[in-house]
Amino acid sequence: MTNDTTADRWAPIRTGGRLSAHLRTHLTVLLIVVVAELIGTITFPLGPGQVVLLPLLYAVVLGLVLSYSVLGSLFEPLRRVVDEDVSRIASPLLVIALMPLGVKYGTLVAPSFYDLVAAGPAFVLQEFGNLGTILIALPLALLLGLKRESIGAAVSIAREPTLGVITDKYGIESPEGRGVLGTYMTGTVLGTVFFGLLGGFAPATGLHPLALSMACGMGSASMMTACSTSLAAAVGGAGVAEDQILSFAATSNLLTGITGLYMVILVGLPVITRLYAVLAPVLGRGAAATDGGE
Amino acid sequence: MRSSHPYSAAVPPRPTEVSEMSMSTPEFSVESLKMLLVVAFLTLTANLLATGTGFLAALPGMALIVLIGLVALLMGRLIPLDLPAFAYAMILAFALALPFSPVQAPFLAAVGKVDFLATTTPILAYAGLSIGLQTGKMKEVSWKLVLVAVFVFFGTFFGSALISQAVLSAQGII
Incomplete structure (x- = not known):
């Protein structure tokens, strides 16, 4: 099964028979890149923190806005150029475009190798910080009147491994499946912008930039990048070198990529199902909060 | 799996x-x-x-x-x-x-x-x-689930940051 899904997912990178769609895709990206880089980085203070707007944030917003299902659905001429095939090609291209960034992260991580080893215990223990989602989001979900959806929605930040575990265990059409898909979709559509803004603002909490940079690694390369680059820009080398912030975030992200699946299966799910059984009768609307209500 | x-x-x-x-x-x-x-x-x-x-x-x-x-x-x-x-x-x-x-x-x-x-x-x-x-799929996600997701984002970020802060200070790194 794995071979087939991998192959299907890569099929759009084939140029044979879709040269026109490829040209339109890459020229659109070129246009977005040029516009985003010409605007450049904009930083301004807001309240106690800073707003950091990087070219990568303009790029994700421009890409989404130009796509066939957003502005394209309103303007026929745009949809003829930036059509659904463009989005289909862009999807595996995202993985390929990550290669230069991966190499850059590797070169940043190597010089701070000894710092990273010294911080080993913090790296391992902060993986449990992902359980913060359960403590904060589960009560809120119950107060909003959600039932078993809240298990899927609040169990973790729901990147691909979580999506796989929940849909495997409960089915994508189950309440839990709807919940996990909600968090997954919200992360996909809003995550980069959200964490880009949060990364710039987070130093205002008084937490140390290194602790914040570890928190940026949560299993999604784009979210981690938006979060850590904004954080590095906001800190501006004061106390902690920008490269160190980036390398701590990348290492934490790599670690989450490796442990995330087991974290959900062995810790996240057992904790949230027990907590749900305790909290649902208390916080849930409709008193008994019976299963499969919706 | x-x-x-x-x-x-x-x-x-x-x-x-x-x-x-x-x-x-x-x-x-x-x-x-x-x-x-x-x-x-x-x-x-x-x-x-x-x-x-x-x-x-x-x-x-x-x-x-x-x-x-x-x-x-x-x-x-x-x-x-x-x-x-x-x-x-x-x-x-x-x-x-x-x-x-x-x-x-x-x-x-x-x-x-x-x-x-x-x-x-x-x-x-x-x-x-x-x-x-x-x-298209996003339109099917209710506003409640979007709100829960935002709390999930805050939760995972600050959950990890607080633990890192505690451990790094205990180790004397920060």
């Missing part, structure tokens, strides 16, 4: 044509290399606009990046470890850039000509375009 492809839930399957059929490894290598060259051009453009570094000055570093990228993509495809190609690219570059690596200095000098932020812009442009595939 493996997570299915992220978009498989959101995108209805299309009728199978020749261009949709699965790829052999040699074909995958050739097509990936073409796409890596496209990405290299886009990154060099972003690099020029962001830092003023010309194409020629950054070319050796970019050539190394393309080479490592190709190996990483193949590792991601062939090694049955559920690690993304991004992780392999990072690990390969990490190994080459370690203090005791014989090629550390020339490798870092070449790759250093490519700006970090410049590599991020093309990625997010492709990401934005590909999110277009999912906006």
